[in-house]
Amino acid sequence: MSQWRETTLGEVADLLVGFAFKSAAFSEDPTDVRLLRGVNIGQGFLDWGRGAFWPDHQAHGSRYELEPGDIVLAMDRPWIEAGLKRARLRSGDLPALLVQRVTRLRGTSAVRTSFVHHLIGSETFSRYIQGMVTGTTVPHISQSQIGAFTFRLPPLTDQDVICEVLDALDDLIENNRRRVEVLEEMARAVYREWFVHFRYPGHDDAALVDSPLGPIPEGWEVVPLIGAARVTMGQSPRSEHYNTEGVGKPFHQGVTDFGTHLPTHRKYCTVDGRSATDGDVLVSVRAPVGRLNLADTTLVIGRGLAAVRSRDDGQQSLLFGHLKEVFAEEDSMGGGTIFKAIGKKELEQVQVLRVPSELAERADQVLSAKSDLIRALTFTNRRLASIRDLLLPKLVTGQIDVSSMDLEALVAIGDDLRKPSAESM
Template sequence: MTNCWPFAKLGDHIDLLAGYAFKSRDFTEEADDIKLLRGANIGQGCLKWDRERRWPRSRAAEHCKFELAANDIVLAMDRPWIEAGLKWSVVREPDLPMLLVQRVARLRATGPLSQHYLRYMIGSPQFEAYVRPIVTGVNVPHISPTQIRDFSFGLPPRGIQDSISGLLRPMDDLIENNRRRIEILEEMARLLYREWFVHFRFPDHEDVELVDSDLGLIPNGWGQTCLGEEIDLQRLNIRPFEYPDEEFDHYSIPAFDDRRFPSVESGAEIRSGKYLLLGESVMVSKLNPRFPRVWRVDRSALVRRAVASTEFLVLVEPARWTLAYVHGLVTSTDFATRLATTAGGTSTSHQRVKPTDVMNMVVVQPPEEVMQLFTRQVEPMLRLADNLIQQIEVLRDVRDLLLPRLVTGELDVSELVLKLEALGV
């Protein structure tokens, strides 16, 4: 089916606002202050708060023009294109209140254009294909508000816009619900690790005396160990001839990604410059250790870093410790703080840790029975989180298959809805 929708210029149907140049010297990290939405907080279809900055609540009224609302579309104008895709997102109620920072655009639909349909148009391959070749700038690639407004697209009648949005929104709502459930499960696992192995409030801890050690007070009967004694640093720069009779999955790690698993590259060619994972592993980013990025891997694989990324990975595989315990350790605030103190670099956002510093780190060594009890409690949480991650991937695939065909009119949404209803979907 080919649509006969009239072409429209995006600028004629949106209210576009560029953010304000808030002074960094006045940024705060107080939880009661107002979040600032910067380009660094925008992922591919999601918002990320691992690099959060805030503005004093007492001064928020001065900048009420830049307050964001639920369902606003936000688009990074500096470095708008990353390997994972276009940096855009929808503002959701739990994200608020927020203020819009410079070099980020806020889009609101006007007139016959639906806000929900605008969301899918901005997230469509058509808009991505428009943005990629017009990005300018060498040091800081960027697009301008004028370029965003100049995008042309077929504008369907409001009823068709609503039907397309009504078909796709339940998928996005389920993706968002799953994402929040994942965050809750992982936060529960982190809190349990902190309670048991940082504050030492493990089961029956009342009966165990705290004694002095090089790490401070630790429970009597617990020890201390070097990280390199308990986990193995994976090999890198693997060459194909070293494993002539073995076949591996291939993982790619995007520069920016909200997935807890790396993405699989089907049929990827084996090249050198890879990391080799043997069995279950935890992968820790060496970049910006104050906010470490962690991936879980559940199979043997070869991994490459994203070509456009300057980020390298520390790959660890549990040798004597359990995967759940290692994951708890590397996602803990205490571990991130200690990594940051050993990292080198010109600024906190460009710090890198050395693998030797990680492997030489001295940590507490709990008794085997305490670690196993922790693992039995945490493994079901991580397993459920992993299942939800896989559900998100399936939903994304379905949505991304339908989206470009719906917004171009290639698929008749009314016929598709009838077919889905007939199938009981």
């Protein structure tokens, strides 16, 4: 620790603010170069769902080209309820160009890029940013404010050991996240193959008949959701019953803490209210209408959510598939009508397929197997992230000497640190 010195981020790291690329020149070709904007930055990840592109022939040699390992931080609304909007680029995110109102951070001869990544992922940096934006009408941070962050910088040899530990945890989390994405895509493909394209086992002799959803195999039905499932609309308890200390049951008001499949629990409620049980489909009934997750435990739901449970035992995963198809496009139902909110009656009248029980049970088994793997990987990532988040501030501030420890020993330390507040799995 005697060799650690106090400095600022701007003194030791390379900070660059993005360029105002003219929207009129944007490309619509997804094979061109991605433009990385604030809307693409999540809480520790990049979301390329809202894509913009720049012609490939105009991108090369630009000082705004991004590299693997670069860290990006949103400058508009950088901190939201779900956390700090920052991410690290990986090779699969490239090529990409940096757009205005986003800062790129990169290491120098004094600091490793990976150490900067973990530093801005610390609670200390998040609190610093929160202090900058709290109470402002349009929350925004400047490059100079980012650069003014003060911290103690370890020697490069210590940085390397710290990064080796935290990067190993990040890599495990990222690998599991990618496996979850693949499983999600596989489940989606199976559902569409069987129930959209009607290439299900034994489909060869099936005749198609008209239905409100278009041609469907003979013997299948289209029914309102209320005929296939029970719907529970959320109702928000008074705010004084909320906490972030883990007291009571997890509470979800809307999609703020939705993941790709399961929500992350950050708020809790000390009084009973409208609830979702383990396995219920959580449906957002306020903008964005139709975003879905699965409850992984009993939780209290607020006004922005509904919980949906199949009336047929052993068909919950299939119901999830039906609803993902219905709400494939958020904020719209049926003929493209735009919805900013839907009530119980509207939700209950959403039309879904009802298929013969033998096929439904077979499909549910296939989809449930993938859902169970997704659940296991998600729980593993929660544990790894919890360990990382407990170790990170102690490592970047020198409270734990890692010079003689391996990854397994540090993970064991992380497990010990998290025991008093460990969540039940």
